[in-house]
Amino acid sequence: MTGSSNQDCSKIQLGFHIVKHLKSLMDLKLDLEQQFLMDVDIGDEDHEMKFVSFKDVVGGGSNICVGGKHELCVGIKNEKESIRKRKKECYLPMLDWVKRVASNPCDPVIGSLPESSKWKGYGNENLWKQVLRAKEAMSLKVNVDSNVKQSFWQKKQKMHPDMYDERTKKPNMRCSQRLISIEENLSTLLSRKPQTLYGLAIIRKKRIPLGRAFQAEVPNWTNGTQESETRWLGTRVWPLDETENRTSLIEREPIGKGRRGSCGCQLIGSLDCVRFHIAEKRSRLKLELGSAFVKWKFDYMGEDVSLEWTKTEEKKFARVIKSNPWSSGRSFWDVLVTSLKNKRRPVLVSYYFNVYLLRRRAHQNRADPSNVDSDDDELEKVGGEINNKPLCSPKVHLKFTAYF
Amino acid sequence: MRSKDRISYFYDGDVGNVYFGPNHPMKPHRLCMTHHLVLSYDLHKKMEIYRPHKAYPVELAQFHSADYVEFLQRINPDTQHLFPEEMAKFKLGEDCPVFDDMFEFCQIYAGGTIDAARRLNNQLCDIAINWAGGLHHAKKCEASGFCYINDLVLGILELLKYHARVLYIDIDVHHGDGVEEAFYFTDRVMTVSFHKYGNLFFPGSGDVKEIGEREGKFYAINVPLKDGIDDISFTRLFKTIISKVVETYQPGVIVLQCGADSLAGDRLGCFNLSIDGHAECVRIVKKFGLPLLVTGGGGYTKENVARCWTVETGVLLDTELPDEIPDNDYIKYFAPECSLRIPTAHIENFNSKSYLGTIKMQVLENLRCIQHAPSVQMQEVPPDFYIPDFDEDEKNPDERIDQHTRDKQIQRDDEYYEGDNDNDHNMDDV
Numbered sequence: 130m131t132g133s134s135n136q137d138c139s140k141i142q143l144g145f146h147i148v149k150h151l152k153s154l155m156d157l158k159l160d161l162e163q164q165f166l167m168d169v170d171i172g173d174e175d176h177e178m179k180f181v182s183f184k185d186v187v188g189g190g191s192n193i194c195v196g197g198k199h200e201l202c203v204g205i206k207n208e209k210e211s212i213r214k215r216k217k218e219c220y221l222p223m224l225d226w227v228k229r230v231a232s233n234p235c236d237p238v239i240g241s242l243p244e245s246s247k248w249k250g251y252g253n254e255n256l257w258k259q260v261l262r263a264k265e266a267m268s269l270k271v272n273v274d275s276n277v278k279q280s281f282w283q284k285k286q287k288m289h290p291d292m293y294d295e296r297t298k299k300p301n302m303r304c305s306q307r308l309i310s311i312e313e314n315l316s317t318l319l320s321r322k323p324q325t326l327y328g329l330a331i332i333r334k335k336r337i338p339l340g341r342a343f344q345a346e347v348p349n350w351t352n353g354t355q356e357s358e359t360r361w362l363g364t365r366v367w368p369l370d371e372t373e374n375r376t377s378l379i380e381r382e383p384i385g386k387g388r389r390g391s392c393g394c395q396l397i398g399s400l401d402c403v404r405f406h407i408a409e410k411r412s413r414l415k416l417e418l419g420s421a422f423v424k425w426k427f428d429y430m431g432e433d434v435s436l437e438w439t440k441t442e443e444k445k446f447a448r449v450i451k452s453n454p455w456s457s458g459r460s461f462w463d464v465l466v467t468s469l470k471n472k473r474r475p476v477l478v479s480y481y482f483n484v485y486l487l488r489r490r491a492h493q494n495r496a497d498p499s500n501v502d503s504d505d506d507e508l509e510k511v512g513g514e515i516n517n518k519p520l521c522s523p524k525v526h527l528k529f530t531a532y533f
Numbered sequence: 534m535r536s537k538d539r540i541s542y543f544y545d546g547d548v549g550n551v552y553f554g555p556n557h558p559m560k561p562h563r564l565c566m567t568h569h570l571v572l573s574y575d576l577h578k579k580m581e582i583y584r585p586h587k588a589y590p591v592e593l594a595q596f597h598s599a600d601y602v603e604f605l606q607r608i609n610p611d612t613q614h615l616f617p618e619e620m621a622k623f624k625l626g627e628d629c630p631v632f633d634d635m636f637e638f639c640q641i642y643a644g645g646t647i648d649a650a651r652r653l654n655n656q657l658c659d660i661a662i663n664w665a666g667g668l669h670h671a672k673k674c675e676a677s678g679f680c681y682i683n684d685l686v687l688g689i690l691e692l693l694k695y696h697a698r699v700l701y702i703d704i705d706v707h708h709g710d711g712v713e714e715a716f717y718f719t720d721r722v723m724t725v726s727f728h729k730y731g732n733l734f735f736p737g738s739g740d741v742k743e744i745g746e747r748e749g750k751f752y753a754i755n756v757p758l759k760d761g762i763d764d765i766s767f768t769r770l771f772k773t774i775i776s777k778v779v780e781t782y783q784p785g786v787i788v789l790q791c792g793a794d795s796l797a798g799d800r801l802g803c804f805n806l807s808i809d810g811h812a813e814c815v816r817i818v819k820k821f822g823l824p825l826l827v828t829g830g831g832g833y834t835k836e837n838v839a840r841c842w843t844v845e846t847g848v849l850l851d852t853e854l855p856d857e858i859p860d861n862d863y864i865k866y867f868a869p870e871c872s873l874r875i876p877t878a879h880i881e882n883f884n885s886k887s888y889l890g891t892i893k894m895q896v897l898e899n900l901r902c903i904q905h906a907p908s909v910q911m912q913e914v915p916p917d918f919y920i921p922d923f924d925e926d927e928k929n930p931d932e933r934i935d936q937h938t939r940d941k942q943i944q945r946d947d948e949y950y951e952g953d954n955d956n957d958h959n960m961d962d963v
Contacts, residue, residue: 243627249628249678249679249707249735249736249801250557250558250628250679250801252800252801261733262732262733337713337714337717337738337743337746338714339717339718339746342598342673342674343672343673343674343714343715344673344714344715344716344717344718344719345596345673345686345689345690345715345716347690347693347716347719347721347722348693350693350697350721352697361586361644361647361648361651362583362648362651362652362655362657363541363543363583363584363585363586363644363645363648363649363652364583364584364586365581365582365583366544366582366583366584367577367581367582368581403860403864406860407860407861407862407864409860410573410859410860410861411861411862414572414573418572421582424546424584425544425546425568426546426547426549426565427546427569429549429550430549430565430569430862430863431861431862431863432862433862455556460555461555462554462555474552474633475550475552475633478550478552479549479550482549482550482562482565483862486866487863487865487866488865490865490866490868491865491868494865494868494869
């Protein structure tokens with residue numbers, strides 16, 4: 130076992146162990162969405178491998194032989210290098226992450242793995258998410274009509290948590306002390322639930338639960354209509370009540386017309402031109418909407434929100450955000466609340482979305498228009514000063530310059 | 534089809550500054566941006582806009598358990614540390630954080646969907662829109678996937694007071710598990726969800742084999758898809774399946790959840806739909822001419838959410854919108870292109886023709902198992918001896934017919950399509 134495992138050790142390690150109990154040779158190719166091809170070479174029946182998590186990987190590319198019935202498995206075959214080399218390269222950051230975790234699970238740079246219920250909220254830019262998806266792809270069957278593979282993987286999955294418990298109890302396990310301590314460190318770092326292993330949940334086929342605690346109570350249809358509530362139907366805000374006084378506007382433009390191609394401004398597209406038209410549209414909307422303008426909180430939208438802020442306060446706001454980036458581990462919101470005590474949290478949020486982010490987008494639009502991103506906005510990836518001064522020279526006539 | 538659909542649109546100005554917390558991908562500010570964009574295109578002139586009432590706890594408890602609702606009402610960020618057991622029991626605190634005005638936010642978005650359902654029931658409109666709603670993951674006794682109260686279930690329960698059968702369609706990239714689970718064992722609601730499935734993608738359910746159980750068997754449809762599906766594949770599959778569903782199930786009303794995370798470039802999604810592709814689904818559903826309740830849902834790239842739901846508001850109003858976004862307070866969010874449409878990504882579509890064909894065949898096969906419309910027996914209208922009480926063709930199309938009469942009608946073959954079904958010639962090669 131160990132002899133052949135040494136050969137396997139020469140493969141790149143991802144730290145996944147695969148349980149196999151098949152008697153026949155199997156060569157599984159699993160396609161990940163990122164086209165990550167891995168050959169899981171199960172070998173022959175003499176091999177027995179355990180399915181544990183990546184915690185057992187020792188970093189630095191050195192070989193790991195846990196001995197006994199434990200076996201390294203996942204590797205990328207050297208023979209198929211030509212295809213995999215290209216694909217491997219894009220996975221080097223992920224491998225580095227795994228190695229780093231294995232060598233020092235308490236490394237603060239790694240951070241902690243959220244619980245499985247949180248995964249939805251994280252995108253694939255997170256390395257740990259890539260690792261999870263790689264693991265999942267390896268462990269779950271992909272093809273609907275591959276029955277043999279299905280039974281194999283199902284069996285493997287069922288054994289997973291048990292295998293883990295068995296492993297720690299085995300007395301004759303030739304496992305290095307270092308591995309055991311790594312395990313313990315990891316287990317404190319990452320959360321553990323009964324059905325998960327270090328936060329790596331195994332998808333079991335979920336049965337929809339039945340019972341009063343899950344389903345809605347649906348009455349039988351009585352073929353006559355039941356009384357539907359006629360009182361609470363919403364309060365009409367638009368069109369306005371006939372009794373409401375408002376200035377009548379003469380409609381010159383059809384509904385849904387987009388931005389006009391040309392206007393009467395001296396310098397079309399300049400910052401002043403844009404500001405004027407936004408303000409013009411806003412006043413028009415205010416006249417037209419009447420009471421609806423206030424009901425819809427339009428008076429709290431857009432950069433005009435900053436009119437309630439002093440220049441000092443705005444500078445402080447920007448300074449706090451800049452000095453508390455995501456990478457620092459601190460949340461700038463907590464600091465904002467304490468350093469701008471006269472502003473309640475909803476006011477801070479409103480300023481953030483209506484003024485700060487908009488100006489930041491303007492900055493992005495100018496600096497790197499092909500790479501604008503307002504949704505990782507709280508990660509504050511854009512560096513540099515947010516310049517609130519008008520950016521474009523009045524001599525520039527380009528259409529979108531004013532937005533930069 | 535009716536000559537002109539009356540639209541009721543629901544919005545509350547208080548949703549704009551609701552904030553889930555630092556770095557949380559769900560940003561209700563997107564609703565504010567959407568509303569603003571809708572107004573800047575002057576779409577408010579073609580519809581009625583309502584502020585919903587804030588749903589009362591007793592209304593929320595029509596579906597949710599009373600202790601869950603009560604806990605949601607009283608918990609706040611400052612006291613949550615005092616109730617660790619309840620927080621864990623109700624799955625609050627991680628994906629579903631406790632934030633300021635959380636309960637009020639739930640009341641607003643749930644109130645919107647409930648009010649929308651009631652307006653439809655009372656025939657005060659043909660289509661009702663609540664972009665703040667569509668939080669389809671919430672379960673009876675727990676929060677899930679950024680959803681606390683399941684407004685869709687509450688809205689459907691309201692519609693069930695007036696309609697024998699309700700069809701629920703979900704085009705969010707995530708499986709509509711909360712709604713499916715609530716109605717898994719009944720045939721009065723048919724749930725159809727198109728979503729990404731596999732590789733640990735949240736929530737993990739939604740396999741094609743989930744078809745409902747007991748009385749609800751065959752009344753749940755799941756269309757599991759892989760990464761990168763594009764407009765053509767998606768809309769073709771959508772039209773085929775939904776047409777067959779409506780023809781077989783004959784619902785009295787349709788609820789459509791339009792989660793925008795199935796768009797290309799979404800922060801959490803993995804599909805490759807353009808806004809036109811996404812909106813085409815709305816167009817297809819509207820064409821059936823049934824009362825329609827439209828909600829929002831997921832969508833984590835704010836600007837694209839605003840674009841998408843604005844275009845879809847236009848679709849529901851039969852208004853084509855020009856690509857250039859008009860000046861408005863949030864124009865910088867849409868710069869530099871200031872375009873209403875978004876490009877699709879250059880990513881591979883992992884949904885092969887054969888895969889989609891397999892899914893389609895399985896779904897259609899399950900649909901064949903529904904012999905006749907459930908709950909409301911159709912025997913009084915046996916096809917062979919059908920003699921209408923009235924001449925269908927002479928009926929005034931603008932006059933609403935009551936539910937009983939409508940149930941007796943047998944839909945003509947070309948009822949749901951413009952022309953002669955000629956689009957279907959190409960369907961079979963999928």
